[in-house]
Amino acid sequence: MPGFKTHMAGAAAVTGGGLGAAGWLGLYQPNFETMVCLVLFSILGGLFPDVDTDSKGRRFFYGAALVVDAFLIFREQYRYAAALGFCALLPAIGSHRGWTHSWWAALLIPSSVLLAPMLLLGLPWKPFLPYYLATVLGYFSHLLLDRKF
Template sequence: MPGYRTHLIGGVCAYALVSILVVPLVKPTALTMIEWFAVALAGSLFPDIDIKSKGQKIFYILICASLILLSYQKQYIFMAYLSIASCVPLMVKHRGIFHSMWFLIAGAVAVVSTGYYYCPDYQYILASNMCFFIAGAISHLWLDMGFRRMVGF
């Protein structure tokens, strides 16, 4: 069972692999590449949010910041949904749904789809971040389970 440092290295490798494919097509700015790097690292830690870990700590810091921002913007309904969703990692077993590749991909797509609805001007940013997040999350699963168990063989 790799530690968070190993998962971060996996996130760096996932970032590098996706960047090799995407950068020649998109020609992003340096700031965008830093953003993608951070998102890939977040994805590489995300599956362990169901246990006390660095990923869980970062997750709840981001949830807290989001709730403060939503409160400031008076988005109380969205705050309620986010609050309920943020409790899910506390109620599931480790290596359960958060270690399912299909759940991670479907969850990322659902979050981005919600973002499309609320922020249609940022579709490209949301979609590109989703790709790097998923790549980081898959690197985590690959390190934990190996390729054969990850895809269900």
């Protein structure tokens, strides 16, 4: 089973290749800062499937969820804080390499990258589509490295 460093490298490689191909085809040519952010989103996607185990990915995600949840409570956004808390519990109900290692989770889980800006900030979804796609690529790279296909 690959470790977190392999999953990080795999996600970065797949997304780097995708960005290179999109640029070469003239489909998408982000600036350097955006490319770095896209690779970071991909790495996060590549680490997420292992949040159901004692892993560095889990520590990172639950630490981030704690910060975001505290911010939402501070802003008196209790409905969103409750939704985040509910979603954070979901990986705990499955076994390792259970639902977090499925193709449908690789499409569904990253949708928060599109939904959060829309619901929390009232922003349009289109500018966040590249970040969603990068997160999906990272997630799928994890599944490929774990030989789930």
